[in-house]
Amino acid sequence: MEYNDKVVVITGAGSGMGRSMVSEFARRGARVAAVGRTLEKVEESIRLAGNTERALALRADVSVEADVVGVIDAVVAHWGRIDVLINNAGVLDTYEPAHTVSLQSWQEVIAINLTGPFLMSKYAIPHMLKKGKGSIVNIASLSSFSAAGGGSAYTASKHGVLGLTRQLCFEYGAKGIRVNAICPGATATPMALHGGTSEALPDMDAGVMKTPAQRWCKPEEVARLAAFLAGDDADFVHGSAYVIDGGWLTAAREAF
Ligand SMILES: NC(=O)c1ccc[n+]([C@@H]2O[C@H](COP(=O)([O-])OP(=O)(O)OC[C@H]3O[C@@H](n4cnc5c(N)ncnc54)[C@H](O)[C@@H]3O)[C@@H](O)[C@H]2O)c1
Numbered sequence: 001m002e003y004n005d006k007v008v009v010i011t012g013a014g015s016g017m018g019r020s021m022v023s024e025f026a027r028r029g030a031r032v033a034a035v036g037r038t039l040e041k042v043e044e045s046i047r048l049a050g051n052t053e054r055a056l057a058l059r060a061d062v063s064v065e066a067d068v069v070g071v072i073d074a075v076v077a078h079w080g081r082i083d084v085l086i087n088n089a090g091v092l093d094t095y096e097p098a099h100t101v102s103l104q105s106w107q108e109v110i111a112i113n114l115t116g117p118f119l120m121s122k123y124a125i126p127h128m129l130k131k132g133k134g135s136i137v138n139i140a141s142l143s144s145f146s147a148a149g150g151g152s153a154y155t156a157s158k159h160g161v162l163g164l165t166r167q168l169c170f171e172y173g174a175k176g177i178r179v180n181a182i183c184p185g186a187t188a189t190p191m192a193l194h195g196g197t198s199e200a201l202p203d204m205d206a207g208v209m210k211t212p213a214q215r216w217c218k219p220e221e222v223a224r225l226a227a228f229l230a231g232d233d234a235d236f237v238h239g240s241a242y243v244i245d246g247g248w249l250t251a252a253r254e255a256f
Contacts, residue, residue: 001029002231007079009033009071011062011120012089014041016189017139017219017226019048021086024223026051028231033075035060036089062089062116063108072123082127084230087117087161088139092191093151106153113157117164121179125172132176135230138165139222140181142249144241162241169239178238180229185245187217213246 008025012018013034022034022042026049036042039059046055058074060067075082093109094101117138128134143149143158150158161181168179186192186204208216225244228234243249 002233003028003030003084003227005029005031006083007031007033007075007081008084008086008230009035009075009082009120009124010086010088011035011060011116012139013045014038015045016191017184017187017222018086018088019045020219020223021088021226022046022051022055023049024220024227025084026055028227030084031055031079033058033071033078035062035071037061061112062087062120063111065119068116068119068123072120072127076127081131082124083131083134085120085124085134085136086139086226086230087120087136088226089116090139090157090191093154095151098152101152109153110157110160113154114160114164117161121164121168125168125177128177129172129175134172134177135234136165136168136177136179137226137230138162138179138181139226140165140183140241142183142185142243142245144181144183145249165241166239173238178234180234180237180239181241182222182225182229183241183243183245183249184217184222185211185243185248187219187222189219192216207248208246211246211248212251215246217244217246 008030010021014036022045031054033056034042035058042057058071060071090113140161141158143155144162165181186208
């Protein structure tokens with residue numbers, strides 16, 4: 001029970017990796033604030049985790065500042081602290097070439113994938129500073145290093161998440177706050193399997209089968225890595241970009 005009584009805030013907690021993280025952190029004894037755009041979905045994640053007594057379901061759009069402030073205030077009002085923030089919420093773009101992407105669609109992806117983690121961190125960090133300790137894990141992507149995992153907005157947003165991770169590490173590491181990123185490859189979640197909002201999602205199976213692991217990542221594998229990185233066993237790990245991709249990036253014979 002390494003997370004005994006620690007307060008863990010997870011965004012995008014209503015499906016995919018976020019849902020697995022709710023279960024993983026609950027299993028390790030955490031008090032979990034599960035945040036998502038649809039309350040029923042995060043409530044279902046909590047129910048599946050069997051953690052209804054020690055969890056909070058909160059509705060928020062991470063790209064809306066007032067929602068983020070509301071979530072952080074609610075967690076602190078309920079439990080008086082925030083130990084861990086997992087910035088997991090994200091959306092895929094449409095994979096369109098840049099010259100056909102509308103400004104609105106670009107701005108929506110950047111707002112959720114990059115401004116969201118910034119806002120959540122901005123309002124969670126003061127509570128971590130008060131205790132002189134905290135941990136933030138940002139769910140980035142292989143698209144933090146390379147092109148073709150999405151379109152221009154997705155790739156730029158995930159490169160940005162890595163930059164944000166490094167800057168926050170630089171600003172707050174000496175103050176007891178560790179900030180790290182996880183960079184998953186193709187993971188079997190609704191986003192990758194059904195393409196999120198995209199109708200142009202390439203068939204990723206072919207790429208997956210060319211990786212050394214020759215299989216999709218499971219969301220619970222990302223959740224276990226998040227629990228390690230966020231916790232005290234990773235006390236000396238600051239500013240890292242942890243790749244979990246079955247060897248895709250290292251051994252890619254072709255892009256996504
Ligand atoms: N699945 C993959 O192959 C893959 C690979 C690399 C990185 N990622 C990243 O992993 C993270 C989790 O994605 P997933 O694969 O579990 O997909 P998913 O679609 O199952 O989960 C994403 C969650 O974020 C939520 N969300 C979206 N916009 C939001 C907003 N504005 N405010 C609050 N919540 C919002 C969604 O409702 C959803 O529950 C994302 O950041 C994604 O970019 C996914």
